Amino acid sequence: xxxxxxxxxxxxxxxxxxxxxxxxxxxxxxxxxxxxxxxxxxxxxxxxxxxxxxxxxxxxxxxxxxxxxxxxxxxxxxxxxxxxxxxxxxxxxxxxxxxxxxxxxxxxxxxxx
Amino acid sequence: xxxxxxxxxxxxxxxxxxxxxxxxxxxxxxxxxxxxxxxxxxxxxxxxxxxxxxxxxxxxxxxxxxxxxxxxxxxxxxxxxxxxxxxxxxxxxxxxxxxxxxxxxxxxxxxxxx
Numbered sequence: 001x002x003x004x005x006x007x008x009x010x011x012x013x014x015x016x017x018x019x020x021x022x023x024x025x026x027x028x029x030x031x032x033x034x035x036x037x038x039x040x041x042x043x044x045x046x047x048x049x050x051x052x053x054x055x056x057x058x059x060x061x062x063x064x065x066x067x068x069x070x071x072x073x074x075x076x077x078x079x080x081x082x083x084x085x086x087x088x089x090x091x092x093x094x095x096x097x098x099x100x101x102x103x104x105x106x107x108x109x110x111x112x113x
Numbered sequence: 114x115x116x117x118x119x120x121x122x123x124x125x126x127x128x129x130x131x132x133x134x135x136x137x138x139x140x141x142x143x144x145x146x147x148x149x150x151x152x153x154x155x156x157x158x159x160x161x162x163x164x165x166x167x168x169x170x171x172x173x174x175x176x177x178x179x180x181x182x183x184x185x186x187x188x189x190x191x192x193x194x195x196x197x198x199x200x201x202x203x204x205x206x207x208x209x210x211x212x213x214x215x216x217x218x219x220x221x222x223x224x225x226x227x
Contacts, residue, residue, distance in 0.1 A: 045218070
């Protein structure tokens with residue numbers, strides 16, 4: 001079945017450090033891939049997405065590239081800020097027409113000044 | 114205006130009780146969902162509801178029953194609550210059923226069963 005494996009957390013970085021959160025997936029066919037972010041006490045918000053191989057999603061300085069050959073969708077940001085502290089979820093939506101999201105376990109990021 | 118809203122935000126109840134969580138979206142979306150987030154933050158789909166067609170996740174106990182009075186509302190009713198039902202429940206919606214559409218999440222309802 002479809003699944004997402006996400007880098008274990010928590011991750012603690014200093015402000016302006018480089019961020020990478022690894023995400024790999026298992027799916028039949030060509031899923032859509034997403035990164036969602038959950039700020040403390042809030043629901044999830046879409047951060048970025050990619051719907052086909054080699055697409056790059058980007059938003060708020062975050063980027064992720066859909067790599068079919070490595071079944072990966074790693075999240076990167078060149079310079080993190082304290083306000084980026086949150087839980088980040090990698091997710092996929094399978095090809096079969098359904099829009100059910102399969103989530104990774106989430107990675108908690110804390111950025112310290 | 115809140116896009117996806119849920120009530121209540123917190124729900125504390127005893128084992129064996131029956132409770133409901135309400136969800137409303139004002140985005141004009143066709144599809145709505147319920148997710149369960151456990152204490153380790155793991156999120157799992159429970160139900161999808163598209164244009165009056167309910168897609169049931171077979172791993173969800175039949176004590177859980179979604180009800181949709183109209184396209185803008187998808188409520189979750191839970192019978193005979195158990196300790197293991199304690200979690201945060203998120204409602205979400207998307208424009209259509211297609212896999213590429215973004216899902217918009219509500220703020221969550223934290224259910225505690227004692």
